[in-house]
Amino acid sequence: MTAISLAAPELEVQTWFNTERPLQLSALRGRVVALVAFQVLCPHSVAHAIPQARRIFETFAPADVAVIGLHATFEHHDAYSLAVIKAFIHEYRLKFPIGLDIANTAGPIPHTMDRYNMRGTPSLVLIDRQGLIRKHAFGAAEDLRIGAEIGALTQEAIAAVRPAHSSAA
Amino acid sequence: MTAISLAAPELEVQTWFNTERPLQLSALRGRVVALVAFQVLCPHSVAHAIPQARRIFETFAPADVAVIGLHATFEHHDAYSLAVIKAFIHEYRLKFPIGLDIANTAGPIPHTMDRYNMRGTPSLVLIDRQGLIRKHAFGAAEDLRIGAEIGALTQEAIAAVRPAHSSAA
Amino acid sequence: MTAISLAAPELEVQTWFNTERPLQLSALRGRVVALVAFQVLCPHSVAHAIPQARRIFETFAPADVAVIGLHATFEHHDAYSLAVIKAFIHEYRLKFPIGLDIANTAGPIPHTMDRYNMRGTPSLVLIDRQGLIRKHAFGAAEDLRIGAEIGALTQEAIAAVRPAHSSAA
Amino acid sequence: MTAISLAAPELEVQTWFNTERPLQLSALRGRVVALVAFQVLCPHSVAHAIPQARRIFETFAPADVAVIGLHATFEHHDAYSLAVIKAFIHEYRLKFPIGLDIANTAGPIPHTMDRYNMRGTPSLVLIDRQGLIRKHAFGAAEDLRIGAEIGALTQEAIAAVRPAHSSAA
Numbered sequence: 321m322t323a324i325s326l327a328a329p330e331l332e333v334q335t336w337f338n339t340e341r342p343l344q345l346s347a348l349r350g351r352v353v354a355l356v357a358f359q360v361l362c363p364h365s366v367a368h369a370i371p372q373a374r375r376i377f378e379t380f381a382p383a384d385v386a387v388i389g390l391h392a393t394f395e396h397h398d399a400y401s402l403a404v405i406k407a408f409i410h411e412y413r414l415k416f417p418i419g420l421d422i423a424n425t426a427g428p429i430p431h432t433m434d435r436y437n438m439r440g441t442p443s444l445v446l447i448d449r450q451g452l453i454r455k456h457a458f459g460a461a462e463d464l465r466i467g468a469e470i471g472a473l474t475q476e477a478i479a480a481v482r483p484a485h486s487s488a489a
Numbered sequence: 490m491t492a493i494s495l496a497a498p499e500l501e502v503q504t505w506f507n508t509e510r511p512l513q514l515s516a517l518r519g520r521v522v523a524l525v526a527f528q529v530l531c532p533h534s535v536a537h538a539i540p541q542a543r544r545i546f547e548t549f550a551p552a553d554v555a556v557i558g559l560h561a562t563f564e565h566h567d568a569y570s571l572a573v574i575k576a577f578i579h580e581y582r583l584k585f586p587i588g589l590d591i592a593n594t595a596g597p598i599p600h601t602m603d604r605y606n607m608r609g610t611p612s613l614v615l616i617d618r619q620g621l622i623r624k625h626a627f628g629a630a631e632d633l634r635i636g637a638e639i640g641a642l643t644q645e646a647i648a649a650v651r652p653a654h655s656s657a658a
Numbered sequence: 659m660t661a662i663s664l665a666a667p668e669l670e671v672q673t674w675f676n677t678e679r680p681l682q683l684s685a686l687r688g689r690v691v692a693l694v695a696f697q698v699l700c701p702h703s704v705a706h707a708i709p710q711a712r713r714i715f716e717t718f719a720p721a722d723v724a725v726i727g728l729h730a731t732f733e734h735h736d737a738y739s740l741a742v743i744k745a746f747i748h749e750y751r752l753k754f755p756i757g758l759d760i761a762n763t764a765g766p767i768p769h770t771m772d773r774y775n776m777r778g779t780p781s782l783v784l785i786d787r788q789g790l791i792r793k794h795a796f797g798a799a800e801d802l803r804i805g806a807e808i809g810a811l812t813q814e815a816i817a818a819v820r821p822a823h824s825s826a827a
Numbered sequence: 828m829t830a831i832s833l834a835a836p837e838l839e840v841q842t843w844f845n846t847e848r849p850l851q852l853s854a855l856r857g858r859v860v861a862l863v864a865f866q867v868l869c870p871h872s873v874a875h876a877i878p879q880a881r882r883i884f885e886t887f888a889p890a891d892v893a894v895i896g897l898h899a900t901f902e903h904h905d906a907y908s909l910a911v912i913k914a915f916i917h918e919y920r921l922k923f924p925i926g927l928d929i930a931n932t933a934g935p936i937p938h939t940m941d942r943y944n945m946r947g948t949p950s951l952v953l954i955d956r957q958g959l960i961r962k963h964a965f966g967a968a969e970d971l972r973i974g975a976e977i978g979a980l981t982q983e984a985i986a987a988v989r990p991a992h993s994s995a996a
Contacts, residue, residue, distance in 0.1 A: 361576045366535060375971045396576035404573055407530045407565040464882045467974025474975075475982035544802045633713045636805025637812075644813035699914045704873060734914040742911055745868045745903035 328353070328447040329435040331390070333419030335402060337409050343388060343417055345451060352385045352473045353447040357392040357421075357433060360408045361399060362441045368460040369442030370412060375463065376470065377416045384474045389418035392433040392441055397423070448473050497522070497616040498604040500559070502588030504571060506578050512557060512586055514620060521554045521642045522616040526561040526590075526602060529577045530568060531610045537629040538611030539581060544632065545639065546585045553643045558587035561602040561610055566592070617642050666691070666785040667773040669728070671757030673740060675747050681726060681755055683789060690723045690811045691785040695730040695759075695771060698746045699737060700779045706798040707780030708750060713801065714808065715754045722812045727756035730771040730779055735761070786811050835860070835954040836942040838897070840926030842909060844916050850895060850924055852958060859892045859980045860954040864899040864928075864940060867915045868906060869948045875967040876949030877919060882970065883977065884923045891981045896925035899940040899948055904930070955980050 328345055336342050345353065356373040358365035370389075377387040393400045402420070409418060421430035436445060439458040446455035446469055455469055497514055505511050514522065525542040527534035539558075546556040562569045571589070578587060590599035605614060608627040615624035615638055624638055666683055674680050683691065694711040696703035708727075715725040731738045740758070747756060759768035774783060777796040784793035784807055793807055835852055843849050852860060863880040865872035877896075884894040900907045909927070916925060928937035943952060946965040953962035953976055962976055 360530070361573070361580045363580055372971075375969070379969070379971050379975060396572070396580075399570065399572040399576040401568065401570070403565070403568040404530070407568040411530045411532055411565075462882070462886070463970035464879070464886050464974040467971040467976075468886060468978030468981075469974075471975030471978025472982045475979045541802075544800070548800070548802050548806060631713070631717070632801035633710075633717050633805040636802040636807075637717060637809030638805075640806030640809025641813045643806075644810045698868070699911070699918050701918055734910070734918075737908065737910040737914040739906065739908070741903065741906040742868070745906040749868045749870055749903075 326453045328355075328445070328451050328453045329432070331355075331388070331419060332422045332431040332435070333390070334422045335420040337406065337418045337420075338415060339417040343386075343419065345447065348386050348447075349451050350449050351383065352380075352449060352470060353445075354385060354387045354470060355390060355445040355447065356387065357390045357436075357438055357441050357443040357445075359391060359393060359395070359400070359441045360404055361396055364460055365442040369444070370414070372444075372461070372463060372466065373416065374412075374414065376466070379467070380470065380474070385470060387416040389414065389416060390421055390432060391418060392421045392430055392438060392443070393423065394429050394433060394440070397428065446470060446473060449476055495622045497524075497614070497620050497622045498601070500524075500557070500588060501591045501600040501604070502559070503591045504589045506575065506587045506589075507584060508586035512555075512588065514616065517555050517616075518620050519618050520552065521549075521618060521639060522614075523554060523556045523639060524559060524614040524616065525556065526559045526605075526607055526610050526612040526614075528560060528562060528564070528569070528610045529573055530565055533629055534611040538613065539583070541613075541630070541632060541635065542585065543581075543583065545635070548636070549639065549643070554639060556585040558583065558585060559590055559601060560587060561590045561599055561607060561612070562592065563598050563602060563609070566597065615639060615642060618645055664791045666693075666783070666789055666791045667770070669693075669726070669757060670760045670769040670773070671728075672760045673758040675744065675756045675758075676753060677755035681724075681757065683785065686724050686785075687789050688787050689721065690718075690787060690808060691783075692723060692725045692808060693728060693783040693785065694725065695728045695774075695776055695779050695781040695783075697729060697731060697733070697738070697779045698742055699734055702798055703780040707782070708752070710782075710799070710801060710804065711754065712750075712752065714804070717805070718808065718812070723808060725754040727752065727754060728759055728770060729756060730759045730768055730776060730781070731761065732767050732771060732778070735766065784808060784811060787814055833960045835862075835952070835958055835960045836939070838862075838895070838926060839929045839938040839942070840897070841929045842927040844913065844925045844927075845922060846924040850893075850926065852954065855893050855954075856958050857956050858890065859887075859956060859977060860952075861892060861894045861977060862897060862952040862954065863894065864897045864943075864945055864948050864950040864952075866898060866900060866902070866907070866948045867911055868903055871967055872949040876951070877921070879951075879968070879970060879973065880923065881919075881921065883973070886974070887977065887981070892977060894923040896921065896923060897928055897939060898925060899928045899937055899945060899950070900930065901936050901940060901947070904935065953977060953980060956983055 330345055354376050356369055358369050373387055391405050421432045423430050444457045444461055448454045499514055523545050525538055527538050542556055560574050590601045592599050613626045613630055617623045668683055692714050694707055696707050711725055729743050759770045761768050782795045782799055786792045837852055861883050863876055865876050880894055898912050928939045930937050951964045951968055955961045
């Protein structure tokens with residue numbers, strides 16, 4: 321896992337599902353974050369990324385790893401109503417928080433997707449306890465490797481992280 | 490395969506995709522028909538029935554077997570716009586004709602689904618060369634068995650079928 | 659399925675498993691035969707052909723389709739004792755008859771494999787009710803297509819077959 | 828992952844494959860060890876454990892994680908010649924070291940399997956950099972979880988390990 325020392329940009333989300341209040345990455349410091357960008361009508365998102373996100377959510381303790389879905393609508397804008405995304409979450413029994421990326425009036429790429437320079441969906445971003453991007457992958461990712469990378473990130477000392485977080489914030 | 494000697498009810502479709510003109514079962518006599526009812530947000534439809542429908546379409550000669558998709562919207566009515574179904578067909582590279590079942594003002598079950606007494610999605614209906622329903626299954630069906638049943642139906646003599654069709658029409 | 663009008667050569671087997679008496683193709687006329695050649699240490703045999711053979715065995719009525727396994731030992735001769743094949747059949751819970759092809763003193767290819775000109779393992783041979791080879795495939799074969807081909811063969815009239823059988827026997 | 832603070836017993840192996848000299852766990856201190864016990868004729872070993880072992884071998888750097896296969900022959904003793912195991916390794920293209928557990932004259936369970944109290948095959952044992960058993964699982968294990976556990980173990984400081992190793996050796 322190549323260390324990318326970029327601070328993870330804050331999420332810009334217009335609507336949240338599966339969470340009582342909006343999530344902010346800055347409030348998740350101290351936890352590893354698995355950010356899974358997907359689209360409901362993207363075959364690889366549905367066949368691979370969403371089941372993998374569910375497995376990550378079920379495998380790690382919430383205190384260690386936060387799983388966040390991001391519906392990054394960058395195509396078929398006319399198809400993606402709130403009702404579609406809501407029904408998808410219901411049918412696939414997804415329990416982790418999912419945010420709908422904010423549409424961009426200047427072009428098809430929504431704001432969070434643009435900030436993260438994602439190439440498409442599915443995309444997986446792993447953010448460490450300090451809020452730094454440590455992995456940024458487009459397409460299907462192998463469970464063993466992703467597990468290893470998240471497992472390694474969870475072992476980075478929180479004590480060592482907190483000061484870095486404080487100074488970075 | 491239990492022989493069900495019901496004549497297959499005609500399809501009632503409000504919009505067709507992947508065909509220049511509306512399909513009618515009555516015009517398909519002499520061919521075996523695999524009718525696959527699905528919904529875009531139904532996990533088993535997407536994971537099993539749609540890939541199987543594609544394999545049926547690719548395995549059999551069009552002169553022998555017609556594959557027809559039917560989007561039987563019986564739930565999440567607010568989610569299923571034409572744009573959703575169109576984008577799904579595009580993203581999953583589906584090439585066989587797909588019809589959108591006509592909504593029912595009297596209840597959630599659309600007209601064709603109601604006529605066929607389908608229990609939900611996915612449902613698979615096999616119709617023989619005479620236009621009789623020979624299989625009616627709800628849920629995932631095994632490729633080997635479905636292949637065997639379609640293969641057997643294709644062997645039923647067309648000559649013997651045509652008169653039956655004439656008298657039945 | 660290209661019709662290959664070769665009569666299926668008789669099996670030459672040194673040891674049978676899962677059958678009280680030796681099988682002969684000539685005694686199976688009137689039934690479709692799926693002959694599955696495999697080796698215990700051949701990855702594609704174990705991952706694909708053996709599970710498929712089991713599905714064929716479970717899907718079709720024995721009166722219609724006979725499944726026969728053939729251990730065609732053409733490599734690693736020093737590894738394949740009777741005990742290995744017996745333990746494999748036990749561990750994989752195989753219930754259909756399996757024969758051990760007769761070793762050839764003149765070369766590595768055993769007799770039945772040689773007679774059928776098999777290219778390796780796994781190989782699948784479909785024999786019709788008359789005893790004619792109708793399919794001969796090397797490597798993994800799709801369930802839907804195999805199902806279709808067997809299903810079609812089962813529909814060929816037994817009445818029409820029997821005379822051919824009589825004259826051929 | 829429950830920490831099991833047992834020191835991993837040394838391996839007792841009669842024959843090694845894929846390594847020029849016999850392996851000893853004591854010589855692997857400082858590395859995480861994934862010990863995969865299997866049998867060639869055990870369906871779950873072949874379908875799950877061996878492919879997973881290969882993925883572990885391909886995912887982690889050898890300096891971090893050593894993968895060791897152990898053929899723990901506890902049944903079908905008459906079937907498992909050296910030739911069988913050698914042919915299996917060849918056919919499945921396995922590149923990591925594999926040892927053949929030493930048969931026990933007192934019973935069916937071979938020595939290493941007995942020392943580790945393995946319940947059967949496949950079994951997976953994860954040993955940390957200090958030589959302590961940290962996981963001991965029987966049956967199929969999920970890639971994501973195994974990846975996470977190995978990934979976490981690789982992050983344990985080697986510096987902190989070495990003294991413990993010295994004192995333990």
